[in-house]
Amino acid sequence: MRTRNDSGIGMLILAILLVGMVLVPTVNAQEENSQSVTAEEAFKHANTRMVRFIATDTEKFGSWKGASIDPKPLELYDINGQKLYYQFSVHENNKTIGKIDVGANKTLGQPIQVIEFNPIPFNMTEVMEKSIETAKNKYPTGEIESTKMVVYSYPKIGAMTVVKNKTTGDEYRIFIDAYTLNVVPDEPATETKPGVCSIYEQITENEIDKNLIE
Numbered sequence: 001m002r003t004r005n006d007s008g009i010g011m012l013i014l015a016i017l018l019v020g021m022v023l024v025p026t027v028n029a030q031e032e033n034s035q036s037v038t039a040e041e042a043f044k045h046a047n048t049r050m051v052r053f054i055a056t057d058t059e060k061f062g063s064w065k066g067a068s069i070d071p072k073p074l075e076l077y078d079i080n081g082q083k084l085y086y087q088f089s090v091h092e093n094n095k096t097i098g099k100i101d102v103g104a105n106k107t108l109g110q111p112i113q114v115i116e117f118n119p120i121p122f123n124m125t126e127v128m129e130k131s132i133e134t135a136k137n138k139y140p141t142g143e144i145e146s147t148k149m150v151v152y153s154y155p156k157i158g159a160m161t162v163v164k165n166k167t168t169g170d171e172y173r174i175f176i177d178a179y180t181l182n183v184v185p186d187e188p189a190t191e192t193k194p195g196v197c198s199i200y201e202q203i204t205e206n207e208i209d210k211n212l213i214e
Helices: 039-056 058-064 124-138 205-213
Strands: 011-013 074-078 083-092 095-103 112-117 143-153 156-164 171-177
Touching: 039 058, 039 083, 039 095, 039 112, 058 095, 083 143, 124 143, 124 156, 124 171, 143 171
Parallel strands: 074 143
Antiparallel strands: 011 112, 074 083, 083 095, 095 112, 143 156, 156 171
16 A cells, blocks of 8 residues: 655555556456446445544544445546446535545455545536537547546546547547546656556556455
């Protein structure tokens, strides 16, 4: 486990660093597989871990005592289209005081991937509508295939709209950041320029074996 503060937001990142250079074939984005985790299973993981965290680390999680988890998560996808995280909101007195991301696939490793304190809110509907609008403006003759909330460059999230050219069959992706509503270029991210990258495509075969054990 590792801890990291991001722009003053109390975010506890529990994900394993994905630094593998050997790529593995991606799973069909539209199919569930034997390593998939259901939303119900993810909810149980989130509840169990929250209770444990509160009991063992009162300094960090003492403020969550008495809070509850919304059983209906936001589903976050990888940019390859495969389901990535279930994001559960932690509520107290009708206020969101935290978020818990649970891995949607066992190949990611430990169930709890991200815990965030006092998260900055964003309007999911607005983000997705902006993504669709941008896609229609850029590809007016294209057909909208899908629009999903994605982790486009860990841990950044946004909306991804896939547009298909009816004539050639080519597909294009439009990314909109959830917080800034800015268009994110569909190209690899660098140290100086924003971009996108797939978490699943960065996991090596050796890492998958270790993650399944976890």
